[in-house]
Amino acid sequence: MTAPDQAAGDVTAEPLLEVRDLKVSFRTEDGIVKAVDGVSLSLSPGETLGIVGESGSGKSVTMMSVMRLITDPNARFEGEVRYKGRDLMKLSQDQIQKVRGAGIAMIFQDPMTSLNPVYRVGWQIEEQIRAHEQISRQAAHARAIELLAAVGIPHPAQRVNDYPHQFSGGMRQRVMIAMALSCSPDILIADEPTTALDVTIQAQILNLIKKLRDDFGTAVVLITHDMGVVADIADRIAVMYAGRIIEQGGRRDVFYDARHPYTWGLLGSIARLDRPKPRRLTAIPGLPPSLLRLPPGCAFGPRCPHRFALCDERPDLLDKAGDGHLDACHLDLRQKEDLRETTIHPELIEEAK
Amino acid sequence: MTEASATPAPGPAAAAEPAAAAGRATARGPATAPGPAAATGPDTTAGPAAGNGEVLLRAEHVTKYFPIRKGILLQREIARVHAVDDVSFELRAGETLGLVGESGCGKSTLARCIARLYPLTSGTVVFEGRDISRLTRRQLRPVRRDLQMVFQDPYASLNPRKRVGTVIADPLHIHNWGTRKQIKQRVGELLELVGLSPEHVNRYPHEFSGGQRQRIGVARALALHPRLIIADEPVSALDVSIRAQVINLLDDLQDELNLTYIFIAHDLGVVRHVSDRIAVMYLGKIVEISPAEELYQRPLHPYTEALLSAVPIPDPDLSEQRTQIVLEGDVPSPVAPPSGCRFHTRCRYATEICSAQEPELVEHGTQGHMAACHHPLDMARA
Numbered sequence: 001m002t003a004p005d006q007a008a009g010d011v012t013a014e015p016l017l018e019v020r021d022l023k024v025s026f027r028t029e030d031g032i033v034k035a036v037d038g039v040s041l042s043l044s045p046g047e048t049l050g051i052v053g054e055s056g057s058g059k060s061v062t063m064m065s066v067m068r069l070i071t072d073p074n075a076r077f078e079g080e081v082r083y084k085g086r087d088l089m090k091l092s093q094d095q096i097q098k099v100r101g102a103g104i105a106m107i108f109q110d111p112m113t114s115l116n117p118v119y120r121v122g123w124q125i126e127e128q129i130r131a132h133e134q135i136s137r138q139a140a141h142a143r144a145i146e147l148l149a150a151v152g153i154p155h156p157a158q159r160v161n162d163y164p165h166q167f168s169g170g171m172r173q174r175v176m177i178a179m180a181l182s183c184s185p186d187i188l189i190a191d192e193p194t195t196a197l198d199v200t201i202q203a204q205i206l207n208l209i210k211k212l213r214d215d216f217g218t219a220v221v222l223i224t225h226d227m228g229v230v231a232d233i234a235d236r237i238a239v240m241y242a243g244r245i246i247e248q249g250g251r252r253d254v255f256y257d258a259r260h261p262y263t264w265g266l267l268g269s270i271a272r273l274d275r276p277k278p279r280r281l282t283a284i285p286g287l288p289p290s291l292l293r294l295p296p297g298c299a300f301g302p303r304c305p306h307r308f309a310l311c312d313e314r315p316d317l318l319d320k321a322g323d324g325h326l327d328a329c330h331l332d333l334r335q336k337e338d339l340r341e342t343t344i345h346p347e348l349i350e351e352a353k
Numbered sequence: 354m355t356e357a358s359a360t361p362a363p364g365p366a367a368a369a370e371p372a373a374a375a376g377r378a379t380a381r382g383p384a385t386a387p388g389p390a391a392a393t394g395p396d397t398t399a400g401p402a403a404g405n406g407e408v409l410l411r412a413e414h415v416t417k418y419f420p421i422r423k424g425i426l427l428q429r430e431i432a433r434v435h436a437v438d439d440v441s442f443e444l445r446a447g448e449t450l451g452l453v454g455e456s457g458c459g460k461s462t463l464a465r466c467i468a469r470l471y472p473l474t475s476g477t478v479v480f481e482g483r484d485i486s487r488l489t490r491r492q493l494r495p496v497r498r499d500l501q502m503v504f505q506d507p508y509a510s511l512n513p514r515k516r517v518g519t520v521i522a523d524p525l526h527i528h529n530w531g532t533r534k535q536i537k538q539r540v541g542e543l544l545e546l547v548g549l550s551p552e553h554v555n556r557y558p559h560e561f562s563g564g565q566r567q568r569i570g571v572a573r574a575l576a577l578h579p580r581l582i583i584a585d586e587p588v589s590a591l592d593v594s595i596r597a598q599v600i601n602l603l604d605d606l607q608d609e610l611n612l613t614y615i616f617i618a619h620d621l622g623v624v625r626h627v628s629d630r631i632a633v634m635y636l637g638k639i640v641e642i643s644p645a646e647e648l649y650q651r652p653l654h655p656y657t658e659a660l661l662s663a664v665p666i667p668d669p670d671l672s673e674q675r676t677q678i679v680l681e682g683d684v685p686s687p688v689a690p691p692s693g694c695r696f697h698t699r700c701r702y703a704t705e706i707c708s709a710q711e712p713e714l715v716e717h718g719t720q721g722h723m724a725a726c727h728h729p730l731d732m733a734r735a
Contacts, residue, residue, distance in 0.1 A: 054592040154682075168683045169456075198455040198619060200680045203663040207679060225593055228665030232672035251669050267667065269597035271622035273649060274666050280604070281626060283597035287562050 015042035015082075016186055016219055017066070017104070022079035024058075024065050026072060033291045035061040037243035038079075040317075043187065048213060048220040050230030050251070052266070053240035056288055059223045062240075063189050067106055068096045083187075102132045105180035109192040111172035115164040121148075121175050122160035125182055132183045147178040151208060170201035174208065181212060188213075189221045194229060206233060227266055231255065239263050242289055242299035245317055249325030259327035259336050261343060262300045268344040282346060298330070306331060306339055406446030409581060409613050410467065415440045415476035415486075417459075417466050421688065435687045436462040438637040439476070441714075446580065449607065449614040451628030451645065453621055453660070457684055459637040460617050464583045467615070468502050469493055480581070498528060501574035505586035507566030511558040517544075517569055518554035524576045543572040548602060564595035568602065575606070583615045588623060600627060621664050625649055630721070633657045636687055636695040639714060643722040653717050653724035656696045694727065702728045 024036040036058040043049050053059040064070050066081050068088060081088040083103065088096060100106075108114045116124060125147060126140040135143075141160070148156035151174040164172060173193060180188055190209060194202035210233055213220050224230060230237055230251070238248040239260065247260040258264055268282030286303040289295055295302055297312040304311070310330040317328040331339070417437040422428040437459040444450050452460045465471045467478055469485060477486045485496050501524075504510040511520055518540050525536045541551035547568040558566055567587060574582055584603065588596040600623060606612060618624045624631060625645055632642040633654065641654040652658045662678040680699050685691055691698050697707035706727050714725040 054594060170683060199621070199663040200455060200659060201683070202665070203677060203679050206665075207677075226665065227593075228667040231665060231667050231669050255667070255669050265594055269594050270667050271597075271600070271620070271626040272667065273622050273625060273661065273664050274668060274671055277626060277646070280601055281597035283601055284594035285598075287564070287595070288592075 014044075016045045016047075016084070017041075017043040018080075018082040019062070019066060020080040020082070022062060022065060022081065023077070024061050024070070025076045027074040027076070028292075031292045034243050034294060035291060036065065037294070039240075039243075039245055041238060041245070041248075043219050043221060045186065046213075046217045046219055048222060048233055048235045050234030050237040051221065051223045051240060052225065052227060052230060052237060054225055054288060056242075056291065057240040058243040059240050060191050063106070063191060063221060063223060067100060067104060067189065069106075098132070101128055101180075101185065102183040103185055104187040104189060105183070105185040106189040106191065107173070107176045107180050107193055109195050111169065111176045111196070112164065114176055115172060117164050120161050120163055121167070125160075125175075125179050128179055129182050143182065144178075147182055148175070150181070150212070151175070151178045152204075153178075168201075169197055170204060173197065173201075173205050177205075177208065177212070181216065181218070184216065185218060187219045187221065189223070191223045192225070193222070195224070195226075202229075209233065227255075227270060239266070242294060243291060244299065244328065245326075246300065246329070247327045248317065249327075253323075253325040257325065258340060258344075259325065259333070260300075260329045261304045261306055261331075261339075264340055264343040265303075268346075278345065282344065298328075305343060306335075406448070406613075408443050409446040409481065410444040411442075411479040412463075412467060413441050413477045413479070415463065415466055415478060416474045417462050417471060418474045432688050435637045435690055437466060438690075440634075440637075440639050441476075442632060442639065442642060444581070444613060444615065446613050447607075447611055448629040449616055449627055451624035451631040452615060452617045452634060453619065453624050453631060454634035455619065455660075455684055457636075457687065458634040459687070460634050461585055463634070464502070464585050464615060464617055468500055468583055469496070470502075494528070498577040499580045501577070501579040501582050503567075503570050503574050503582060503584040503587045506590050507563055507570055508558075508590075510570055511566055513558050516555050516557060517561075520558070520569060521573050521576055524573060528577055530577065539576065543575060546575065546606070547572045562595070563591050564599055567591060567599050571599075571602065571606070575610070578610070579612070581613045581615070583617070585617045586619070587616075589618065589620065596623070603627065621661060633660065636684060636690050638695060638725065640696065640726070641724040642714070643719075643724075647719060647722055651719075651722075651730075653722065653729040654696075654726045655700045655702050655728075655730065657724075658730060659699075694725070702730075704728065 019039060019041040022036055022039045026033045026035060039058070039062050041049070051059045061070070065077060066088065077089060079089070083099065088099065115121065122141060122144045125144040126137065129135060129140045129143055145156045145160050148160055153159050153171060153174055167175060193209070194205050197205060206229065209220060212218065222230060222234060234251050236249065237251055237254040238245045239254065239262065240246065241262050247254060247258065247263050254263065258267060265282065265284035269284060271281060284303055289299055289302065298304070298315050301307050301311045315328045315330050317326050319326045321333055415437055416439055418433040419436055420430040421432040421434065423431045440463055452463065454460050462471065466473050469488070473486050477484050480496060480500060485493065488496065521540045521543055522536050525531065525539060530536065531539065540554060544551045544553060549565060549568055558569070561569065587603070588599050591599060604627065607614060616624065616627050628645045630642065631645050631648050632639045633656065634640065635656050641648065641652065641657050648657065649661065652661060659678045659680045666672045666675070682699060685698055691708070693708040693710050694712050697703040700707065712725045712727045714723050716723050717729050
């Protein structure tokens with residue numbers, strides 16, 4: 001395993017959060033499910049990391065584990081999660097409770113299920129502030145109104161007394177963001193924050209996250225299945241497949257110089273508006289593997305069009321070119337260079353013929 | 354493939370010979386039920402070239418209001434949700450009409466009105482030359498053979514307690530199609546047609562992944578050789594890599610079986626990929642309807658422009674270069690839609706006339722490109 005110690009771009013500070021070889025497995029009736037299988041990540045202050053993957057790739061479980069939110073007694077954790085010099089995996093419940101919200105905050109996909117329907121939103125924001133700070137009720141209330149204003153909710157002084165059902169989906173997600181920011185965390189983890197929302201509302205929420213990140217200097221981890229969402233917000237991108245990171249690098253590297261056939265497949269399968277319409281979309285054949293029975297060797301092997309003998313051995317996530325762009329694929333860089341475009345856009349080759 | 358080599362008795366050779374649609378209506382089932390559809394005998398010239406065929410479906414002033422009631426015993430209607438309001442369009446055999454808009458814009462309700470899963474408040478739906486908007490359940494039955502739906506959530510639309518074979522055979526049983534043996538064979542054919550193994554016939558839905566379940570939903574819709582398939586967000590619940598597989602499948606089936614689609618989705622990329630024409634809906638109205646490429650190249654309605662601009666581009670440089678139009682606020686309530694143009698509350702070009710007078714859906718410049726806007730965007734714009 002590689003220790004991803006290289007920081008992105010100009011950020012040279014010590015990592016704020018560092019995950020080292022995290023493994024999460026669940027004991028089930030059918031066997032052991034390896035949801036996360038050796039993930040290493042780092043996040044620098046103020047940086048935005050995009051984690052992209054399909055359902056079941058382990059992206060949410062990784063971040064839920066960082067927050068120690070998985071309480072399933074059948075879950076087993078290995079590895080280290082270092083935040084400000086402490087290993088979060090070893091903290092007591094009381095100690096981790098202090099980190100949640102104040103140090104690392106999280107927002108989820110469905111804002112309706114994350115808000116309590118029987119309490120006013122203001123009360124819910126105040127509760128969180130008062131859990132972390134010694135502050136009067138009035139002061140907390142005033143702060144709640146400020147926060148609602150900061151996330152762009154019109155008439156915050158009145159809206160603070162409304163219940164969650166009185167807000168639209170986009171507005172509820174704004175409330176969640178207000179709540180997450182209430183204790184000025186260092187890190188905001190956003191797990192598919194816009195998946196349940198319409199495109200126009202998605203654009204609003206992404207702009208809001210960007211603005212708040214820039215205003216408050218919060219580091220952001222954005223989990224999504226949509227490459228388009230991370231295209232202009234992330235500094236670095238990690239692509240996950242079957243519980244592992246299979247490619248990781250700067251945003252431009254991953255989009256313009258992708259080095260893993262799975263990433264190529266993801267890029268090819270998007271129906272894009274900015275290009276002429278292809279005759280067919282590039283589909284990745286087959287299904288993601290069962291996490292109960294991962295194939296030996298490369299997990300993407302059975303679906304990979306470029307599989308060869310070496311793929312029976314499990315590839316490590318390596319920085320082969322020495323440029324901070326990591327991938328877990330046995331093909332060498334020259335081969336990748338040759339195969340990339342034809343895999344992403346097979347039509348280009350057909351046309352050339 | 355499976356269609357062309359269909360069994361002699363129940364096998365309608367429709368796919369093999371697209372022009373034989375008239376004969377097809379009668380050849381459809383072994384139990385010779387001519388049905389009203391056969392009488393209309395549509396003369397079809399629909400080749401694979403989309404939209405050249407005869408008008409398969411015509412919606413005229415389709416309106417659907419849902420009443421909001423109050424009171425326990427004497428329920429008074431206190432308001433109405435204007436889900437679909439005076440929508441008209443035509444659909445030609447062999448083409449794909451994409452229907453886009455945000456959640457709550459009425460696109461699913463419109464689809465369900467057309468399929469007569471909801472009764473219409475007013476307006477007519479003419480399918481295969483016949484007004485189906487006032488038919489009774491029994492009268493609708495033969496229509497349903499030709500008009501099928503595929504739903505969004507493949508987890509909710511398949512009965513978890515029925516085997517896949519039973520799920521797909523259900524429409525065949527309901528329509529008294531063939532003998533037990535013929536049905537069994539047809540189910541096998543259908544599974545193969547959608548890219549599943551005929552051996553899966555005895556499995557239960559939970560044994561399949563989301564993408565495979567959606568294939569089962571498609572197989573069920575195809576069972577009776579429909580002419581029109583209304584697909585309501587068929588790929589929205591699927592993962593990106595699987596989404597492309599299902600879209601390609603629907604594409605292939607259309608070519609093979611000469612199907613007509615109404616394809617509903619909120620993902621504009623997907624809609625562009627599958628559609629020949631696209632209708633954009635906002636608050637129960639069609640605000641723009643146009644040939645697909647034309648819509649993306651030259652949107653006329655400010656709402657379409659904003660919708661297109663909100664789609665994330667999976668390309669960092671392009672994404673940074675473009676200026677996004679971010680719409681303020683949310684979609685207004687369909688209980689009390691804004692006066693005049695329903696988009697005027699969020700439109701950056703709105704003037705006085707927009708709140709006073711409702712714009713009509715009229716053609717602007719290019720043939721077949723219609724928009725309902727007082728200030729359609731400059732068509733000469735680069």
